[in-house]
Amino acid sequence: MYKLLSTLCLFLIAGSLSAQKLTGVVYDKTNQEPVAGAHVYIEGSSLYDVTDSDGKFEIRVNSVVNLPLIISHISYQTQTVNDPFHALPDTIFVDEKENLLGEVIVETGRYTRKQLLQSFRREFLGTSAAAKSCVIENEDKIGIWFDSQTHILTASCDEPIVLINQYLAYKLYLTLNKFEATYPGQRLGVGTPVVLTECSTFFEDLTPSNKKL
Numbered sequence: 001m002y003k004l005l006s007t008l009c010l011f012l013i014a015g016s017l018s019a020q021k022l023t024g025v026v027y028d029k030t031n032q033e034p035v036a037g038a039h040v041y042i043e044g045s046s047l048y049d050v051t052d053s054d055g056k057f058e059i060r061v062n063s064v065v066n067l068p069l070i071i072s073h074i075s076y077q078t079q080t081v082n083d084p085f086h087a088l089p090d091t092i093f094v095d096e097k098e099n100l101l102g103e104v105i106v107e108t109g110r111y112t113r114k115q116l117l118q119s120f121r122r123e124f125l126g127t128s129a130a131a132k133s134c135v136i137e138n139e140d141k142i143g144i145w146f147d148s149q150t151h152i153l154t155a156s157c158d159e160p161i162v163l164i165n166q167y168l169a170y171k172l173y174l175t176l177n178k179f180e181a182t183y184p185g186q187r188l189g190v191g192t193p194v195v196l197t198e199c200s201t202f203f204e205d206l207t208p209s210n211k212k213l
Contacts, residue, residue: 022059022084026051026071029093038073038094039160039173041202042084048173048202070200072175074159078200097158111188116144119189120155123181124197125163133167146188153181153188169206174199 022042026035034055041048042059044067049057069084076094081087117139125131136142144155156176163172178198184191 020061020063022057022061022069022088024057024088024090024092025055026057026073026092026094027055028076029095035073035076035094038071038076039175039202040069040071041173043067043070043200044202046203046205068200070175070202072160072200078175078177080200110148111146113144115188116146116153117142119146119153119181120144120179122189123153123193123195124155124179130165130167133165135164135166137162137164137171148186151183151186153183153193155179164206166206171204171206172201173203174201 024040026038026040027033028035034051034053036051036053036055038051038055038057039048040051040057040059042061042065045065047059047061049059051057064085066083069081069088071079071081071092071094073094075097077097079092079094081089081092120142121136125134138157138159138161141159142155142157142161144153146153156179160173160175163174165172176197176199178196180196181193182196183189183193
């Protein structure tokens, strides 16, 4: 009886430990080859890993969280796995992006790139003290343009946008799926726009003494 209870306890402990670790492999759906360098993270947390040369990842957590798992790569479409602690496949297949040009798109008309970026920062980050302290580390990778017919400012980025926020002491990685700011007037930056942003994020705590969530 003692041996049975001991075995059962060991089984429960092992099950508890495995529930605190997410592992898997990311593969190209078309050529069935592993994808290296993909960011795999739990949405809105500091829990993430980058796939190795075999496409493998491992994320350790302190407890099960009800948040989606995101797979992001510059050359592939972003993949989302809902309820990953109960529905994570051993192999996650990702599709290549259709447009791999990686161009920085700038309207050559009435606005300079500097003006476009200024409006993008304001509508994307806000105007609070925390927002003003943010620095976009890879700003040169952001494609941005303004449609003078629809009055819409649009932005995109093939890789996660990296924000450094010294005010709150974190580095934020943001996969931008969609950004549109529609202005009420015909000119950029005039009036209060309607802003639509779709993105997923993970972050690094810049305070060494803090623990991961």
